Every structure is written in C-alpha cells, then in structure tokens.
Amino acid sequence: MTKMEIAKLKVSGDSAILVEFENRIAPEINRLVRSFTMALAGKNIPGIVEIVPSYRAVTVHYDPSFILFDALRKALKDVLAHLDEAEIPPATVWEIPVLYGGEEGPDLSFVAHHSGRSEEDVIRIHSSAEYLVYMLGFTPGFPYLGGMDAAIAAPRLKAPRLKIPAGSVGIAGQQTGIYPIASPGGWQLIGRTPVKLYDPMRAEPVLVQAGDYIKFTAVDAAEYARIAAEAEKGSYRCRTWRKEG
Amino acid sequence: MIRIISGGMLTTVQDRGRFGHMKSGITVSGAMDLRSYETANRLVGNAEGEAALEATLIGPVIELCADTVFAVAGADLGLQLNGAPVSTYCAHSAKAGDRLSFAARKSGCRAYIAFRGGIAVPPVMGSRSTDLKAGIGGHMGRKLQSGDVLPLGTASGVPFYGIAEKEDFSAPVKTLRVVMGPQDDRFTDAGIGAFLQGEYAVTPQSDRMGIRLGGTAVETKNGSDIITDGICMGAVQIPSDGQPILMMADRQPTGGYAKIANVISADLPLAAQLIPGDRVRFQAVSVQEAQQLLLAQREKLANIRAQSAASRYRVTVDGHVYDIEVRPVE
Structure with a gap:
C-alpha cells in the first residue's frame, strides 16, 4: 500500500481536516506524521492556519475565507501522493541534562526498588536511550515520549502530587516525560532538568518539536546549578545532533 | 487608560x-x-x-x-x-x-x-x-x-456611529448546527440518533474551556478513548459517561476522547452565549453548507466596516492632505 492509501482525510468541522494515518502508536507511523507535516508546511498553501501533528494524525486548521474544504482536500491528497519523494531532514536529538535522585527525584528509590535494580542502573538505563517525541500537549511544551525500556517501568503514584516543580522528569507505566511547567501530577519523579522546555517570553517558546528525540544525560549538583544559572539568563543552549538512521 | x-x-x-x-x-x-x-x-x-x-x-x-x-x-x-x-x-x-x-x-x-x-x-x-x-x-x-x-492603544480607524444588528440570545432552546466527524464512526446508530434527536441541558460545570451538557448518553461502539489527536474550536467530545462537551476557546489543543461532531463556526457564537440551564439541540449539515454560512456571516460583519468607512473623507486644501471624520455632534 502506498502512503496515500493508508491516510484517511476526515472532516473536523468547517475549519480543519484531520489526516489520519494507521490507528496505532508506533515510530514508523509517527515518522509519516512528521514527513507529511514537513512536506505540507513546505507547500505554503494559502489559507492553512496551523498544522498540528499528533501520534498518528495531523490536524490541518484552515480559514475557509481563503480555501474551501474541497480545494484543500485535493491539495492534501496531492501532498500525500508525493510523500515518498519529499525530502525530509533528519530529526534533531536534544540532550537534556538531569540531576537524578535526591530532592529533585524523590521517587528514584521507589522505581529502583520496584524494578529490582540499583538506582545507578535505573539512571543508566533511563539516560541511555534516545526517546521519540511523538507529540506535544497536555500542558505547554509537554512532550509525549516513546521508547522507554520496560525494565524501569513503574506505576503512577496512588495519590497525585498537587504541585510538581517545572523541569521534573518522571515515569508513569512504560512512559517517561518532563513537566515543562509546575503542575499537579501522578508520575514517579526520578530527577529534574534545569533546562526550560517552555518559556512564553522566548522567541521560540517551546524548544522541542514533535518528531524530535530527547536523550537524557546525568549531571551532578554543581553542573545542575551552573546550567540553571545559565538557563535563568537565557544563555544556555542544549547540545543537539542529527538522529541517525 | x-x-x-x-x-x-x-x-x-x-x-x-x-x-x-x-x-x-x-x-x-x-x-x-x-x-x-x-x-x-x-x-x-x-x-x-x-x-x-x-x-x-x-x-x-x-x-x-x-x-x-x-x-x-x-x-x-x-x-x-x-x-x-x-x-x-x-x-x-x-x-x-x-x-x-x-x-x-x-x-x-x-x-x-x-x-x-x-x-x-x-x-x-x-x-x-x-x-x-x-x-x-x-x-x-x-x-x-x-x-x-x-492602557488603550492609538486609534487607527474611524468609529461607526450607527447601530449594528443586535443579536438575541434569549431563546431557551438553541439549535446548534454541526458537521459530523471526525470520529462519528466510533458511535452506534443509537448513539448518533440520541445525539441528533435529543435535547441537552447546559450544566453549571461549563467554562471557557468547555460547555458541558447533560442528556441522553451518546453510546459508543467500543468506548470513547482514542489515540490523542487535535481538538478544534467547537468539537463535540464524548467522554466515557456519554455526556457531550463542546470544546471552546480555552480547550487544550489535543485530547484523547472521540469527537462525534463539530459545531459549525457560524453557530459557535450562539454556543458561547449559553448559560447553565439553557437547552440545545444538534442538527447535522454538510461541511460545504457550514462554510457558506460562515462566509455569509463574515460578509455581514464587513458591512459594519463599509458603513464606518463612509463617514471618512480625505480632502486636499492648498496642497495639504487632511483626513476628515464626519460624526454627529453630541
């Protein structure tokens, strides 16, 4: 089947079309989402207001004063038909420094105990993978990450915390994630990053994009403090590289 | 100020x-x-x-x-x-x-x-x-x-000293037209029937994020959870209790409940004016019809501007250009 045949175009009100790929969560499906999002953005079709990628679908918001449903549907089908030829740049990997354990990661010992491993093992496993950012949502800049090793999976807290500090890194089931802003939450907190994933006053308010990857790296308290000071001034830049393969 | x-x-x-x-x-x-x-x-x-x-x-x-x-x-x-x-x-x-x-x-x-x-x-x-x-x-x-x-900004345009057509929001039952989808295939025929034929009351748990309705539960085929995707203004989400929620201005941009339909843009203002206790009915229209209704509504709004512009003149006296506003003396 070609990519065009597996995509379904669905009416989503009079100002959006939902382009849905296969109905499952998988890196190869999300790669189609990313390719389509980038190919469509590159077309600069007048009237498209916003393109919102998610796990397995892309919501294309548009203004009917500039383009009507039938014309946009045709244009989207055209982009899908030529998706194989579209040149999509490799994804960016963001290195996110994390101070694991202690006050910043109060649940690290629970996760270690639950998985029957040492805290050092949990840190090593958690910081060795490159996690795919399937999409952003829930709160500003919250990345839905995929690809965590099941060996360090842990259940959610029985009673959610009322306030989790911004930058907290947690585990819930087989998912891992970062809280970009202080919010309530029930994830097991294993560490914290001084990097501001979200800053409304920054030119690019949210660092990471859907389709990017996140690689955590362990830092000590001194390094954490140094990065936090730089992040506060707005001068800290995460190390990034191109995802291979 | x-x-x-x-x-x-x-x-x-x-x-x-x-x-x-x-x-x-x-x-x-x-x-x-x-x-x-x-x-x-x-x-x-x-x-x-x-x-x-x-x-x-x-x-x-x-x-x-x-x-x-x-x-x-x-x-x-x-x-x-x-x-x-x-x-x-x-x-x-x-x-x-x-x-x-x-x-x-x-x-x-x-x-x-x-x-x-x-x-x-x-x-x-x-x-x-x-x-x-x-x-x-x-x-x-x-x-x-x-x-x-x-603070107030610097005035750039000319006010329109006339009267725009007043809208009446007092009807106790309001019909909101919807375009079905994107996940209407997740609902049973009985569920879709209940949604389109029933009457729903606006509950007090309504705010800028969502207008929560109560009425006949909208039945799904296999539950209302979907893989999280985008939510549009006016999307009608059906959570697991089957009671519709109209997703409004402060909605989160993505969510994981099936959306049976979307209120058409031309009727969203009516939805925004609902208060707890008001009742709504849904009526399905095609996306093409919804868009024509929206464009007609925008044209009507543009007429306010056209009438406003009519009271403004540019005159040249001795080579100097003057912009003149004409308005009633109060």
Missing part, C-alpha cells in the same frame, strides 16, 4: 486568539463569541484583531481615564454609562471620568467591550488573549480585578 473599579464575575482581555503554537501544546484562548467581539471592535473603528474585554454574566465597573469611544456587543448584561442605561451594538463617545457599568443580565452569557485603539497590553506569543490556565497574556495572565489599570 481605563481603570477597573470592579472586575465583575470574570472579565478578561481577549483578541482572536493565540495561533501558531497548538503544535507545542499551547491553548488558543481568544474571544468565545468571535462575532460579538468583532462587532464591538468594528463599531469603534478598530483594526481587526485588536484586544477587547470579555465580561461574563456579571459585568465589570470601569472608569475611563481619558476621552474615548466604546461599544458593547454580545450578551445583554444591562450596560450603563454614568448610571443611565445606554444601548449596546452602537458606539458611544465618553469623557475622562465617565463610568461604565452593568446593572443586571437580561440575556446571553458574554459581553464584549471594545475601546477605540484596543486594549494595549503587551502581546505574548503574538496575542493579547488571556490564557487563564497557563497564566499568560491579557493583564498579568489573569482575570481583571479592582484597581487594575489597562
């Missing part, structure tokens, strides 16, 4: 919304009833997209710190100028020291108060809309309260 003497129940600074960041999980916000918001803005001659105030059920008390022109459209919350009733849906000249207040709600939920030049709070991510949950935009990211002082 304007000074808030009382913030009323929930008064916020809103424009058309914060676009371009939904992909980063950032809420659009913006005026709930874009038609009334645009009407008020056009009446005072503002450029499209200038920020105005959205008042909810109980209006604010505002003291003007300078001469200005204002207009109120949307819900009838009992507008008064210096304690005397004045009309909504038309522009009023007012002097420094004048007080704008609201006596009591007669119909609708949200009134839009536009001032000439717009509310000139600093934009955040390209918008002056208040995002209450994220605490950004508007005045300090929150609802207005006593003592707040808001």
Whole structure:
C-alpha cells in the first residue's frame, strides 16, 4: 500500500481536516506524521492556519475565507501522493541534562526498588536511550515520549502530587516525560532538568518539536546549578545532533 | 487608560486568539463569541484583531481615564454609562471620568467591550488573549480585578456611529448546527440518533474551556478513548459517561476522547452565549453548507466596516492632505 492509501482525510468541522494515518502508536507511523507535516508546511498553501501533528494524525486548521474544504482536500491528497519523494531532514536529538535522585527525584528509590535494580542502573538505563517525541500537549511544551525500556517501568503514584516543580522528569507505566511547567501530577519523579522546555517570553517558546528525540544525560549538583544559572539568563543552549538512521 | 473599579464575575482581555503554537501544546484562548467581539471592535473603528474585554454574566465597573469611544456587543448584561442605561451594538463617545457599568443580565452569557485603539497590553506569543490556565497574556495572565489599570492603544480607524444588528440570545432552546466527524464512526446508530434527536441541558460545570451538557448518553461502539489527536474550536467530545462537551476557546489543543461532531463556526457564537440551564439541540449539515454560512456571516460583519468607512473623507486644501471624520455632534 502506498502512503496515500493508508491516510484517511476526515472532516473536523468547517475549519480543519484531520489526516489520519494507521490507528496505532508506533515510530514508523509517527515518522509519516512528521514527513507529511514537513512536506505540507513546505507547500505554503494559502489559507492553512496551523498544522498540528499528533501520534498518528495531523490536524490541518484552515480559514475557509481563503480555501474551501474541497480545494484543500485535493491539495492534501496531492501532498500525500508525493510523500515518498519529499525530502525530509533528519530529526534533531536534544540532550537534556538531569540531576537524578535526591530532592529533585524523590521517587528514584521507589522505581529502583520496584524494578529490582540499583538506582545507578535505573539512571543508566533511563539516560541511555534516545526517546521519540511523538507529540506535544497536555500542558505547554509537554512532550509525549516513546521508547522507554520496560525494565524501569513503574506505576503512577496512588495519590497525585498537587504541585510538581517545572523541569521534573518522571515515569508513569512504560512512559517517561518532563513537566515543562509546575503542575499537579501522578508520575514517579526520578530527577529534574534545569533546562526550560517552555518559556512564553522566548522567541521560540517551546524548544522541542514533535518528531524530535530527547536523550537524557546525568549531571551532578554543581553542573545542575551552573546550567540553571545559565538557563535563568537565557544563555544556555542544549547540545543537539542529527538522529541517525 | 481605563481603570477597573470592579472586575465583575470574570472579565478578561481577549483578541482572536493565540495561533501558531497548538503544535507545542499551547491553548488558543481568544474571544468565545468571535462575532460579538468583532462587532464591538468594528463599531469603534478598530483594526481587526485588536484586544477587547470579555465580561461574563456579571459585568465589570470601569472608569475611563481619558476621552474615548466604546461599544458593547454580545450578551445583554444591562450596560450603563454614568448610571443611565445606554444601548449596546452602537458606539458611544465618553469623557475622562465617565463610568461604565452593568446593572443586571437580561440575556446571553458574554459581553464584549471594545475601546477605540484596543486594549494595549503587551502581546505574548503574538496575542493579547488571556490564557487563564497557563497564566499568560491579557493583564498579568489573569482575570481583571479592582484597581487594575489597562492602557488603550492609538486609534487607527474611524468609529461607526450607527447601530449594528443586535443579536438575541434569549431563546431557551438553541439549535446548534454541526458537521459530523471526525470520529462519528466510533458511535452506534443509537448513539448518533440520541445525539441528533435529543435535547441537552447546559450544566453549571461549563467554562471557557468547555460547555458541558447533560442528556441522553451518546453510546459508543467500543468506548470513547482514542489515540490523542487535535481538538478544534467547537468539537463535540464524548467522554466515557456519554455526556457531550463542546470544546471552546480555552480547550487544550489535543485530547484523547472521540469527537462525534463539530459545531459549525457560524453557530459557535450562539454556543458561547449559553448559560447553565439553557437547552440545545444538534442538527447535522454538510461541511460545504457550514462554510457558506460562515462566509455569509463574515460578509455581514464587513458591512459594519463599509458603513464606518463612509463617514471618512480625505480632502486636499492648498496642497495639504487632511483626513476628515464626519460624526454627529453630541
């Protein structure tokens, strides 16, 4: 089947079309989402207001004063038909420094105990993978990450915390994630990053994009403090590289 | 400048919304009833997209710190100028020291108060809309309260000293037209039948994020959980209890409940004016029909501008160009 045949175009009100790929969560499906999002953005079709990628679908918001449903549907089908030829740049990997354990990661010992491993093992496993950012949502800049090793999976807290500090890194089931802003939450907190994933006053308010990857790296308290000071001034830049393969 | 003497129940600074960041999980916000918001803005001659105030059920008390022109459209919350009733849906000249207040709600939920030049709070991510949950935009990211002082921008247009067509929000049962989808295939025939033939009551748990309805549960085939995807303004989400929620301006940009339908843009202003206890019915139309209705509505709004422009002249005297406004002497 070609990519065009597996995509379904669905009416989503009079100002959006939902382009849905296969109905499952998988890196190869999300790669189609990313390719389509980038190919469509590159077309600069007048009237498209916003393109919102998610796990397995892309919501294309548009203004009917500039383009009507039938014309946009045709244009989207055209982009899908030529998706194989579209040149999509490799994804960016963001290195996110994390101070694991202690006050910043109060649940690290629970996760270690639950998985029957040492805290050092949990840190090593958690910081060795490159996690795919399937999409952003829930709160500003919250990345839905995929690809965590099941060996360090842990259940959610029985009673959610009322306030989790911004930058907290947690585990819930087989998912891992970062809280970009202080919010309530029930994830097991294993560490914290001084990097501001979200800053409304920054030119690019949210660092990471859907389709990017996140690689955590362990830092000590001194390094954490140094990065936090730089992040506060707005001068800290995460190390990034191109995802291979 | 304007000074808030009382913030009323929930008064916020809103424009058309914060676009371009939904992909980063950032809420659009913006005026709930874009038609009334645009009407008020056009009446005072503002450029499209200038920020105005959205008042909810109980209006604010505002003291003007300078001469200005204002207009109120949307819900009838009992507008008064210096304690005397004045009309909504038309522009009023007012002097420094004048007080704008609201006596009591007669119909609708949200009134839009536009001032000439717009509310000139600093934009955040390209918008002056208040995002209450994220605490950004508007005045300090929150609802207005006593003592707040808001700057007005420089007037760019000419106010329209006429009367725009007034909308009536008093009907106890409102029909909202919808376009079915994108996940209507997740519901049983009985579920779709209940949705399109039943009557739903607006519950008190309704806010700028969503209007929660109560009525016959909408039955799904295999539950209402979907793989999280985008949510549009007016999407009708059906969570596991089967009771519809209309997703409005402060909705999160993505969510994991199936969406049976989407209220058409032309009827969203009606939805925005619902209050708890009001009842709604849904009627399905095609996407093409929905778009024609929206375009017709926008054309009507543009006429306010056209009439406004008619009172402005440019004359040349001795080689000097003058822009002249013609308006009634008060």
